[in-house]
Amino acid sequence: MLAYRHLFHAGNFADVFKHALLVQLAIAIARKETPFFYLDTHAGIGRYDLQHAWAQKNSEYRDGIARIFSRTDCPEAVRPYLEAVRAENTDAQLHFYPGSPALMGRLLRSNDRMALTELNRKDCEQLQSEFAGDRRVQVRNMDGYQALKAFLPPKERRALILVDSSFDRANELRRIADALAMAHDRFATGVYAIWYPLMGSRDTSEFERHLVNIGLRKLLKLELSVRSGSPQGGLSGSAMLVVNPPYEFDKTASALLHWLWKALSVDGGGRYRVKWLSGE
Secondary structure (H helix, E strand, C coil), rough: CCCCHHHHHHHCHHHHHHHHHHHHHHCCCCCCCCCCCEEEEECCCCCCEEECCCHHCCCCCCCCCCCCCCCCCCCCCCCCCCHHHCCCCCCCCCEEEEEEHHHHHHHHCCCCCEEEEEECCCHHHHHHHHHHCCCEEEEECCCCCHHHHCCCCCCCEEEEEEEECCCCCHHCCCHHHHHHHHHHHHHCCEEEEEEEEECHHHHHHHHHHHHHHHHCEEEEEEEEEEECCEEEEEEEEEEEEECCCCCCCCHHHHHHEEEHHHHCCCCCCCEEEEEECCCC
8 A cells, every 4th residue: 555645746757657648648539529528536636736845745746747847858749748737837947736637627628528536525625626617627525436437428428537546545456446347337438547556566467467357458558667676665666557548549658658767767777668458
């Protein structure tokens, strides 16, 4: 398990990995004019003050977004993400980091819709204030796994769903697998993005095999690690599984992750990987 409140980790390498990929998924889905629905099951507070004492405790963002915030040599696949982060910092200094709700709020079109669910009541109240008055956005104080049942299938019949659990409880990978199996039964054509930390190889391998065995026909694994070993109490890498990825998303992700690995790796450690677990 992780000791997890997102403000402690905002803007770290795992956030950069996850959010840069999420932005590209949204861009790919929005290439069609028809509206889409976005569901964020563990939404957090939306945006994060990196000067807050919690963020400053370990300053994880310094080895994440701070390393690339001012870079001008990023590939096209990374540029929309960096532009969105810079838009939150109008003085060109890194003070704030947009979480997935804020990033997606910038990308939604007028006819798209977004539902954000957050179980922590105070975090949910802050999230509600962030999107007050935006008719495209619904914020609910509820369990993220229940949200998959409550909001799927959407009326738009096109959707991007982010499952970004806090991993502060035991057996979280099993809960994700069960919830995803249920969601896929309800809405098989949705694009699902499932983030998880790379901690124990046995646990993650069993998780991945289980998802293949439940019949997910198009399942792409994306991985980024930035050091050869895990720091004490922290992470060395994280992964994202994408169910039903858009056409040629694997190629976009490969270019994106190659650059991020070079930019974020510690002394050349770690690796990136793009691998089909089923379909291609």
